[in-house]
Amino acid sequence: VALPVSAGAYPVQAPQELSDVVVGLEPNPAYLIGPRSDVLVWNRAAARLLGEPTRAPDGAANLLWWLFTEPGPHGLGSSDTARSTLARFRAEHARRYGDPAFVSLIGSLLRESPRFWELWWRHEVLDAQLGTKLLEHQQLGPLTLHHLQSIPTSRPDLRLTQFVPADAATRAALARA
Numbered sequence: 001v002a003l004p005v006s007a008g009a010y011p012v013q014a015p016q017e018l019s020d021v022v023v024g025l026e027p028n029p030a031y032l033i034g035p036r037s038d039v040l041v042w043n044r045a046a047a048r049l050l051g052e053p054t055r056a057p058d059g060a061a062n063l064l065w066w067l068f069t070e071p072g073p074h075g076l077g078s079s080d081t082a083r084s085t086l087a088r089f090r091a092e093h094a095r096r097y098g099d100p101a102f103v104s105l106i107g108s109l110l111r112e113s114p115r116f117w118e119l120w121w122r123h124e125v126l127d128a129q130l131g132t133k134l135l136e137h138q139q140l141g142p143l144t145l146h147h148l149q150s151i152p153t154s155r156p157d158l159r160l161t162q163f164v165p166a167d168a169a170t171r172a173a174l175a176r177a
Contacts, residue, residue: 010096010157012060014040018152018160027174029145029163035092036101037063037085040158048177049137049163057108064089064105068113081133082115087124088149088159132166140173 014022014032022030022041029046033039039053039061053066067082093102109116135143144166149159165171 010035011040011155012038014158015155018155018158022160025162028165031161033063033159033161035096035157036060036105037089037092039063045174045177046163049135049140049143049174056105058101058104062105064109064116068109068116083119083124086116086119090124133163137173140177143170143173145170 011034018032019041022032022043026043026045029043029049031039031042031046042053053061053063054070056062056065063085067085096102110120131147133145133147135145137143145163146166147161147163149161152158152160165174
């Protein structure tokens with residue numbers, strides 16, 4: 001089986017137009033990640049709903065590092081979210097096999113997270129995400145959210161994740177937040 005063609009250099013900062021989109025999606029939670037699952041921009045609604053992602057050892061705010069090394073629920077069914085985030089990361093890693101930033105992050109996660117270690121060797125790959133998540137938020141109570149991860153056509157190396165209320169109760173709870 002041939003490896004995918006290398007994708008080359010990728011953005012490590014949010015392009016201004018996409019940063020503006022993420023911020024403009026308020027009051028709905030949204031964020032933008034790069035191929036390594038580094039968080040490039042995270043809006044205030046995402047921070048209120050999910051908290052703030054932590055930084056990997058190299059200093060980059062990283063969704064995988066946050067999901068696999070930090071205690072706490074991280075909202076949105078963190079176990080399933082962590083697994084699917086890793087599966088999408090693996091697809092990006094295949095396009096950038098040997099990239100030092102990917103290798104470093106993977107090595108750190110393998111050392112720091114038994115759950116990452118377990119899932120890494122399953123070799124699961126996932127490219128797209130669309131669905132509904134149930135969240136038991138500490139302050140807001142039960143929430144039901146539709147989520148979509150999309151690929152901006154102008155920046156195909158990036159992933160934009162958006163959440164919207166799936167019912168009236170969630171819409172009302174988020175309006176109070």
